[in-house]
Amino acid sequence: MKKLLPLLVVCVMIFTACASNADNKNENAGAGNAGGETTKVTVWAWDPNFNIKAMNFAKDTYAPDHADVTIDIIENAQNDIVQKLNTGLSSGTTKGLPNIVLIEDYRAQSFLQAYPDAFYPLTDVFKTEDFADYKIGPTSFDGKQYGLPFDSGVTGLYVRTDYLEQAGYTVADMQDITWDKYIEIGKAVKEKTGKDWISLDPNDLGIIRVMAQSAGSWYLKEDGKTADIAGNAALKEAMETYKKMMDANIVKIHADWSQFVANYNNGDAASVPTGNWFTPSITAAADQAGKWAIVPLPKLTNNEKSVHASNLGGSSWYVLNVPGKEKAADFLGATFGSNVELYQKLVTEIGAIGTYKPAAEGEAYKAGNEFFGGQKIVTDFATWTAEIPKVNYGMHTYAVEDIMIVEMQNYLNGKAIDQVLEDAQKQADSQLK
Amino acid sequence: MIRRLCDRFRNNRLFVKMFLVMLLSIVAVSIAITWVTLNTSERLFMQTFSITNSKVLTQIETSIGSLNYSIVLATNNMLQSGSIKSFLTESSGNSKSIARTYFGMNQQMKRITSIVDAYEIGITITGNNGRSFATDRSIWPLTDSELIVHPITEQTLKEPKRLLYQFDYVEPSETSAGQASIVASKALMERTTGFVYGAMYFSIREREFKRLYETYTSLGNDVVILNGKGMIISSNRADWIGQSDPDLLAKAREIVEQSLEYKDVDRDGRDQLLISKYLESLDLYLVNVIDKKTAIGQLMDTRAIVLIVIAIVSIALLIVFLISGRLTKSLSRLVKQISTISKYDFDHYVTVGGSYETRQLGQAFNAMLDELHEYVDELVETQRRQRNAELEALQQQINPHFLYNTLASVKFMVQQGSKEKAAETINALISLLQNSISNVSETITISQELVNMRNYVFINHVRYGEKIKVNYFVSPDCMGYMVPKLIIQPFIENAFFHGFNKKSEGHIYMLVAQEGNALVSEIVDNGDGMAITPEQLPDQSKGSRQLFTGIGVRNVHERIKLLYGDEYGVSIMSELGEGTKVKIRLPLIKG
Structure with missing residues (x-):
């Protein structure tokens, strides 16, 4: 019996040793995971054909040299992103939010000003002077650069050359025209071909914004906070032009993006004044190759300040102030912030034109586009980019837009333009207080 | 060799017997206890599981019900909306009037969308005039032409008065990733005339829909939503989604019809517990599939229990082996010595050793031998003396x-x-x-x-x-x-x-x-x-x-x-x- 006791003790010790060994292993494994050599950087963006694709290219160029970072790109509708960001940031919890998020320039200030601490400054990550000037305003706040400018929203007028020719016009007739001239040609095209001249969504006044910015004007005054509607000559003329188009019955109406694209791909509409990001949608209809040209944006007929260049949309990348922000910033800086090669790829593979100036020196920027009959569209857009008048999108672009959409209908239905602008101004003033 | 073995066996017979009995009883007791414990806890677990899970199902039913109610509200609003009707029925017009219709429709849709805002639902409406509108096409990425010939549209038009819940999987394409969605659809119909002028579709990504119940699921405890045709339209198990499972539907129907608490079934060789609820307004069966083995396996680490039991049994057997070995070894040595003594002579004392009992026994035996010796000696002496005396007497x-x-x-x-x-x-x-x-x-x-x-x-x-x-x-x-x-x-x-x-x-x-x-x-x-x-x-x-x-x-x-x-x-x-x-x-x- 006396001999058995030590044996038992030994047995028990072996068992405990085994058990504690197993525990140790688990702990080690846990620590390994938690300590995490790989950082996961989550990216939220919309539009799989454009933004998501571009981000994937950036990921591909970055990943080989950075095995310690995994980039996880998640597609979300733009509205969802806005909603989720607002919900998350206003509640003060950053849980569930991504590291990098794409924000449209029109909305950028509303986020930067409302949640100044929620974003991670990128001032040291890239050189702001390398990017188009007009992008810096919306993406910075209080002297700090928060957004890394991504795509250019520089506008042009895409036009079907074959329809033009049927109506007796050439592309040359479209160069540097006014909106009135534009409508005039449109009428002819409609008459000759039966095709509408332009496709518009009555619930999206993008074309009004394009016209206003071409004259250096916006829904809001310089301060970005006060509505600038009543007495805004550019805005007034833009609305009048809009009504002229409607009255001329040359407008195809669409209700959403897919119909918008379909109207052109099906050949139901002949021209589209919009941002350069529309290029992939046009080129998607391969059967229309060679039938399209891009000409400078028409300018407001009676506004001297108006130029043949404007901006529509365009967005930038922002880093949220959440764990992993340094890695996320480094990722952006190494790709969109400095990689010329990446921008060449974006142009050739997606047709996305960035706002990174050094990239314009690359071959891809100078190449002609066969779809557009060999036109050097990137060079053209780059030229127009430089001409874009700078405006302050402020914090309330979309709030004013919502008011304008309703008032536009009133105007179309016969309400006097000055009254329309007065009413809109009143509503905006009371809302933006 | 064999004889030696036999001899050894015979000499250790007591030990072998004792050890075998101990072995059998220890093993039997541990197996019985383990089995009973596992069984009892399994039954208890299953009972509690079925009770809590029925409650869980009720909660899921409620949350699906509220989703359904939002959709029903939205459909009613859309059916009553004149601007939507004119958007979908108007055949042509000039830009301005069309713009007005589109505007009116959009304003209406904005209001309606807010009804279902709590969920990530995309609303699509299509009209006989070829017009369509979608609030979010990324949820159910179909083109208009695809939608017109889609089986869901076909079903919807066949039963224009019903709100149908169907499942659709859109294959991944160049422009979008593969997307599993649940689509609630209903025809847009004039109530008075029965004229169908379009259809409305409420699409929700399956992964969003899943959120209504996903938190209640765990490994081996799965939730399946079947439509009336036996198709799995949603499940936390991604590999089940979109599959047709008429067998499960039949069982779910049985549970609902007989209002069973739960049902034990054996499907594909797996022992499962089914709890089911029928969502009448949606014509959907909500089924909770509990894979007993996995679910209990998660709760109880049977392997660990068995291993522990085996370890304890082995230790017990080792101890029994050693103790009984020592006990019986001394005893059988004693027995061996005693048996040879009776055959040969009384002079050999037994070796005293081993446990207390055998020591006492040995000592007693040796003492007995001593006494026996004394008696025999005395007897011999007495007899000799008697003989001598006899002879002496005779001689004299x-x-x-x-x-x-x-x-x-x-x-x-x-x-x-x-x-x-x-x-x-x-x-x-x-x-x-x-x-x-x-x-x-x-x-x-x-x-x-x-x-x-x-x-x-x-x-x-x-x-x-x-x-x-x-x-x-x-x-x-x-x-x-x-x-x-x-x-x-x-x-x-x-x-x-x-x-x-x-x-x-x-x-x-x-x-x-x-x-x-x-x-x-x-x-x-x-x-x-x-x-x-x-x-x-x-x-x-x-x-x-x-x-x-x-x-x-x-x-x-x-x-x-x-x-x-x-x-x-x-x-x-x-x-x-x-x-x-x-x-x-x-x-x-x-x-």
Whole structure:
């Protein structure tokens, strides 16, 4: 019996040793995971054909040299992103939010000003002077650069050359025209071909914004906070032009993006004044190759300040102030912030034109586009980019837009333009207080 | 080898038996306890599981119900909306009027969308005029032309009054990733006329829909939503989604129809517990599939339990093995020793060792052996003494007849006047008596015995005449050896009185010599002889009045054996008509 006791003790010790060994292993494994050599950087963006694709290219160029970072790109509708960001940031919890998020320039200030601490400054990550000037305003706040400018929203007028020719016009007739001239040609095209001249969504006044910015004007005054509607000559003329188009019955109406694209791909509409990001949608209809040209944006007929260049949309990348922000910033800086090669790829593979100036020196920027009959569209857009008048999108672009959409209908239905602008101004003033 | 093994087995029989019994009982007890524990907890677990899960199902039902209610509200709003109706029915118009319609529709849709805002639902409406509108096409990425010919549209138009919940999987394409969606659809119909002017679709990504119940699921505890056709439209198990499972539908129906609490089923060889609810307004079956093995396996680590039991059993067996080994080893050693002792002799004590019990047993056994020894010794001693006493008594009984006859012979001699012979006879008798009536155990030298013999023979010659001659041949070197008193006398007496019944005269020779380590004395006569074997000793004690003492030939033999051991004694060889030869072997004892 006396001999058995030590044996038992030994047995028990072996068992405990085994058990504690197993525990140790688990702990080690846990620590390994938690300590995490790989950082996961989550990216939220919309539009799989454009933004998501571009981000994937950036990921591909970055990943080989950075095995310690995994980039996880998640597609979300733009509205969802806005909603989720607002919900998350206003509640003060950053849980569930991504590291990098794409924000449209029109909305950028509303986020930067409302949640100044929620974003991670990128001032040291890239050189702001390398990017188009007009992008810096919306993406910075209080002297700090928060957004890394991504795509250019520089506008042009895409036009079907074959329809033009049927109506007796050439592309040359479209160069540097006014909106009135534009409508005039449109009428002819409609008459000759039966095709509408332009496709518009009555619930999206993008074309009004394009016209206003071409004259250096916006829904809001310089301060970005006060509505600038009543007495805004550019805005007034833009609305009048809009009504002229409607009255001329040359407008195809669409209700959403897919119909918008379909109207052109099906050949139901002949021209589209919009941002350069529309290029992939046009080129998607391969059967229309060679039938399209891009000409400078028409300018407001009676506004001297108006130029043949404007901006529509365009967005930038922002880093949220959440764990992993340094890695996320480094990722952006190494790709969109400095990689010329990446921008060449974006142009050739997606047709996305960035706002990174050094990239314009690359071959891809100078190449002609066969779809557009060999036109050097990137060079053209780059030229127009430089001409874009700078405006302050402020914090309330979309709030004013919502008011304008309703008032536009009133105007179309016969309400006097000055009254329309007065009413809109009143509503905006009371809302933006 | 085998015999050794068998021997070992036999020697350890007790241990083997004991160990086997312990082994069987320990194993049986642990298996039984483990089984009962596992079984009981499994049953308990299943019961609680089914109760809590029914509650969970009710909650899921509620949350799906509220989703459904939002959709129903939205459909009602859309059915009543004039602007939507005109958007979908208006055939043509100028830009301005179309813009107005689109605007009105959009404003209306914005309001309606807010009803379902709580969920990520995309609303699509299509009209007979080819127009369509979608709030979010990414949720259910179909083109208008695809939608028109889609089976969901077909189903919807077939049952225009019903809100149908269907599942659709859009294959991944260049522009979008593969997307599983749940689509609630209903025809847009004029209530009064029954004219169908379009359809509305509420699409929700399956992964969003899943959120309504996903938190309640766990490994082995899965939730499945089946539509009325047996298709799995949603499940937390991604691999089940979109599959048709009529078997599960049948079982779910059975549960609902018989209003069972739950149902045990065996599907694809898996033991499962099904709980089901029927969502009537949606025509969907909500089924909770609990894979017993996985669910319980998660709760109870059966393997760990079994391993622990095995470990405990092994340790117990090891201890039992060692303890019972030690116990039985000493015991069986004891048994082995005891069994050999009974066979051979009592001198071997058993080794005292092992456990307390066997030690006590061994000690008791040894003590018993000691006592036994004592008793045996005492018994032997007593018997020896008794024999000696007997012999002594016999020896001391000088036959009164002998004395009487001798004295009568002397009287005759005196009467006849042969005084000298009478005196000689009396002297011989005195010497004989003197030597005889002392302690019987005493030994005397051969020469003294020889004197006794001569006296005895002399007396006999006096009494019966001298027809039988006696001659003595004693080796001179033997004269000094000691022999028991009157050891040879009975044989001479025997020769005198039995050897010459038929023959009237003859010789008796007495020889004493040293033969090896023994002293041999032979009494040889040439008388009648007897028909006896050497071992048979004649018994002549009965009715012999001539005898000198009561000691017979047989007694002498026994006495020698008693005194000196088995190798000594008397042997007789005799032949009828030839004579008898008696040989006495005695040890050499120096005087």
